[in-house]
Amino acid sequence: VQLVESGGGLVQPGKSLKLSCSASGFTFSSYGMHWIRQAPGKGLDWVAYISSSSGTVYADAVKGRFTISRDNAKNTLYLQLNSLKSEDTAIYYCARRGTMGPLLDYWGQGVMVTVSS
């Protein structure tokens, strides 16, 4: 199992960014996927979840601003980040939902998003 995030960078407040998570080593279409973030020096915060059938759930802090999606043909998970705020600055990890429930059995290496003017 391998998960590789990309698309991070420095962005101004109010702007947008789209993160990608390329998956390999498993049948991507059969698994739910999560995004989790970690602000510098802080703990882990769950951001969003998409099921294998593309149902979605969001944390209140990002609802209406972030959109999680997937392209099973490309084995890729996405996170569209709009109306970015300084408090969205974090490492963003994609993670696979475990086969035995909503635990996170594999994680990517993470991608840094910095929101600053």
Add this chain to the structure above:
Amino acid sequence: DIVLTQSPATLSVTPGESVSLSCRASQGISTSIHWYQQKSNESPRLLIKYASQSISGIPSRFSGSGSGTDFTLSINRVESEDFSVYYCQQSYSLPLTFGSGTKLEIK
């Protein structure tokens, strides 16, 4: 939202000692708790699932216990590679939530 409180925030130990890390939930969550290890500048790794179930490839010195609101991650005879931050996570209800972490450091 379910709040997870981890204690202590930092634990200073000598290699070879055995330790217990605590995670307390704000409401009963059965055994829907999972433990992760995060080494410096790395992504988290799943250690224990559903409070006490082992994960393939994780050393047997790691074990978990508890149910309801009180959970414990135990490390039998800490090794140098174990010094990192440990997080608990609940899967009882959305949103998924994590504890604030316990940092295990060398004394």
